[in-house]
Amino acid sequence: MNASDSIxxxxxxxxxxxxxxxxxxxxxxxxxxxxxxxxxxxxxDLTNQLSEQLGHPARFITSPSGHTSRRTDLRTIEIxxxxxxxxxxxxxxxxxxxxxxxxxxxxxxxxxxxxxxxxAAVRAVEEGRTVVIRDDYTGTVSRVNSNLLQTLLDAGxxxxxxxxxxxxxxxxxxIDADRAAAVTAASLGASDLLLLTNVPxxxxxxxxxxxxxxxxxxxxxxxxTGLAEGRMKKKILGASEALSGGVRRVIIGDGRRDNPITxxxxxxxxxxx
Amino acid sequence: MNASDSIxxxxxxxxxxxxxxxxxxxxxxxxxxxxxxxxxxxxxDLTNQLSEQLGHPARFITSPSGHTSRRTDLRTIEIxxxxxxxxxxxxxxxxxxxxxxxxxxxxxxxxxxxxxxxxAAVRAVEEGRTVVIRDDYTGTVSRVNSNLLQTLLDAGxxxxxxxxxxxxxxxxxxIDADRAAAVTAASLGASDLLLLTNVPxxxxxxxxxxxxxxxxxxxxxxxxTGLAEGRMKKKILGASEALSGGVRRVIIGDGRRDNPITxxxxxxxxxxx
Numbered sequence: 001m002n003a004s005d006s007i008x009x010x011x012x013x014x015x016x017x018x019x020x021x022x023x024x025x026x027x028x029x030x031x032x033x034x035x036x037x038x039x040x041x042x043x044x045d046l047t048n049q050l051s052e053q054l055g056h057p058a059r060f061i062t063s064p065s066g067h068t069s070r071r072t073d074l075r076t077i078e079i080x081x082x083x084x085x086x087x088x089x090x091x092x093x094x095x096x097x098x099x100x101x102x103x104x105x106x107x108x109x110x111x112x113x114x115x116x117x118x119x120a121a122v123r124a125v126e127e128g129r130t131v132v133i134r135d136d137y138t139g140t141v142s143r144v145n146s147n148l149l150q151t152l153l154d155a156g157x158x159x160x161x162x163x164x165x166x167x168x169x170x171x172x173x174x175i176d177a178d179r180a181a182a183v184t185a186a187s188l189g190a191s192d193l194l195l196l197t198n199v200p201x202x203x204x205x206x207x208x209x210x211x212x213x214x215x216x217x218x219x220x221x222x223x224x225t226g227l228a229e230g231r232m233k234k235k236i237l238g239a240s241e242a243l244s245g246g247v248r249r250v251i252i253g254d255g256r257r258d259n260p261i262t263x264x265x266x267x268x269x270x271x272x273x
Numbered sequence: 274m275n276a277s278d279s280i281x282x283x284x285x286x287x288x289x290x291x292x293x294x295x296x297x298x299x300x301x302x303x304x305x306x307x308x309x310x311x312x313x314x315x316x317x318d319l320t321n322q323l324s325e326q327l328g329h330p331a332r333f334i335t336s337p338s339g340h341t342s343r344r345t346d347l348r349t350i351e352i353x354x355x356x357x358x359x360x361x362x363x364x365x366x367x368x369x370x371x372x373x374x375x376x377x378x379x380x381x382x383x384x385x386x387x388x389x390x391x392x393a394a395v396r397a398v399e400e401g402r403t404v405v406i407r408d409d410y411t412g413t414v415s416r417v418n419s420n421l422l423q424t425l426l427d428a429g430x431x432x433x434x435x436x437x438x439x440x441x442x443x444x445x446x447x448i449d450a451d452r453a454a455a456v457t458a459a460s461l462g463a464s465d466l467l468l469l470t471n472v473p474x475x476x477x478x479x480x481x482x483x484x485x486x487x488x489x490x491x492x493x494x495x496x497x498t499g500l501a502e503g504r505m506k507k508k509i510l511g512a513s514e515a516l517s518g519g520v521r522r523v524i525i526g527d528g529r530r531d532n533p534i535t536x537x538x539x540x541x542x543x544x545x546x
Contacts, residue, residue, distance in 0.1 A: 050355075053326075081363050082355035082359035082360055083359070085363065086356070086357075086360065090382055097385065105379075105380070106377070110377045112370065148428070170367065
C-alpha cells in the first residue's frame with residue numbers, strides 16, 4: 001500500500017471561523033491526486049442557531065466531573081438532523097461536487113455507519129444537586145460500518161459523515177464528532193487523522209495563539225489533557241483513542257487558513273504520535 | 274431473474290394521512306422476504322411547515338399553462354434540505370432500521386443520484402401578467418446514478434431517496450419526487466413503480482373516493498391526465514415516463530392504509546400498464 005492508497009480521515013469543526021470553501025478546495029486537490037479521504041463534520045453552532053430559531057433553545061448540562069455537554073431531548077435530535085445532516089452536510093457535499101469530487105453525505109444512522117450505546121442515565125449537576133436524566137439521547141460510537149465506507153471509497157466516492165449516530169437499540173443519538181472521527185480512522189486503518197478547528201492547535205496558554213504546542217509524544221497525552229480547554233479536551237481524548245486503535249499520527253490543525261488539510265499534513269498544528 | 278431479484282421502486286408522499294409506521298412495517302416484510310426495494314419520498318408539507326416556522330413562508334407560482342409549482346429560491350432549497358433530507362428521510366431510515374432493514378438515506382445530491390437540468394428561466398403569471406423568474410432553483414431529473422443504487426442494493430442496503438437533486442452545473446435543485454421515482458424505476462430496470470398517496474388512486478370525480486379507476490391501459494393515459502387534479506397530474510406524467518422507460522406496471526395506491534405496498538402490488542389502487 002503506498003501513500004495514495006492510505007485513507008486520510010479529516011474532521012472539520014462546525015464553529016464559526018472554519019472556512020468550508022478553502023477546505024473543499026484543498027480536499028478536492030487531494031482527492032484528484034488520488035488520496036482517499038473520509039470527511040467528518042460536527043455542527044454545534046448551526047444546531048444552536050436553528051434551536052433558537054425554532055423556539056427550542058439549546059441547553060447544556062454539567063457532569064459531576066465538570067464536563068459540559070448538550071442536553072439532547074428528542075426535539076434536539078430532530079433539530080440536529082436538520083442542521084447537521086440536512087444543511088451543513090449538503091453544503092460540504094455540494095462544495096466538493098462543484099470541484100469534481102463525487103461526495104456522498106451520510107449521517108451515522110445511514111447504513112448504521114456509526115453505532116454505539118445510548119447512555120441509559122446521564123448525571124448532571126443542577127443548582128448544586130446531582131440529578132439523573134433518563135430522556136437524554138447521547139452516546140459513544142463503538143462500531144463503525146467500515147465495509148460500507150470501503151465500498152464507497154472503492155467505487156470512487158468521497159464519504160462526508162455527519163452526526164447523529166444510531167444506538168444498538170435503534171435510537172438516534174448525539175455523539176461527539178471528534179471522537180467519532182477517531183474511531184472511524186482506527187476502524188478504516190487510516191494512517192492519519194486530522195482534527196481541524198478554529199485555533200492553530202493545542203495551546204499552552206489558551207487562547208494565546210503564540211503558545212502553540214507543535215508536538216505531543218504519546219506518553220505526554222495526560223499533560224496535554226491538562227492544558228486543553230473546552231472542546232479541545234474531546235480532541236485530545238479522540239487523539240488518544242485513535243492512536244490506541246492503530247492510527248499512526250493525529251494532527252490538530254487550523255481550519256481557518258488556506259489549504260488547511262495540506263498544511264496540517266505538512267506539520268502545521270499540533271502533531272500527536 | 275425471478276420476482277425476488279427484480280427491483281421495486283416505491284414513492285411515499287409526504288402529505289398528511291400517509292402513515293410512515295405502516296409503510297415501514299410493510300417495506301420491512303418485503304425486504305426480509307428478499308425483495309429489493311428503492312424508496313423515494315417527497316416532503317412538501319413538512320417543507321411548508323418549516324418555512325413558516327423559520328419566517329420564510331412557502332410561495333407558489335402558476336405557469337401560463339396553469340400548473341402550480343413551488344417558488345424555490347436558495348433559502349427554500351436550504352429549508353427543503355432540512356425538512357426532506359434532514360428530518361423526513363431520517364424518520365423513514367430509522368423506522369426501517371428498527372425493523373431490521375439496513376436503510377441508507379440519500380438526497381439526489383449525494384453521489385449525484387439524481388442529476389438534471391436547472392430551468393434557466395421560469396415563466397409565471399402574476400396579477401394577469403407573465404413574468405420571467407431567473408433565480409428559481411427547479412429542474413427535472415434526466416440522469417440517475419443507477420450504478421450507485423445497484424452497488425448499495427447488492428451490498429444489502431435499502432436506499433431511501435429524498436429531494437433535492439443536483440444540476441449539471443452543480444446547483445441544488447428542487448425536483449418533483451413522483452417524476453424522479455419514475456426515472457429511477459426506468460433507470461434501474463424495475464418491474465414495478467408504486468406511487469403511494471393520500472387517496473385510493475386516480476378518481477373519476479375527485480375527491481369522491483367511490484369513483485376509483487382501477488385500471489388505465491397505456492393508450493388511455495391522455496384521458497387519465499384530463500381527470501387528474503393537482504399533484505395527481507404529476508403522478509400520471511410520471512407513470513407515462515416510467516412506462517416509456519420500460520417499467521412494466523405503475524400502480525397509484527393508498528398510502529394511508531395498512532400494508533400499503535403489498536395492497537398496491539395486489540392490484541388495489543389504479544394500475545397503469
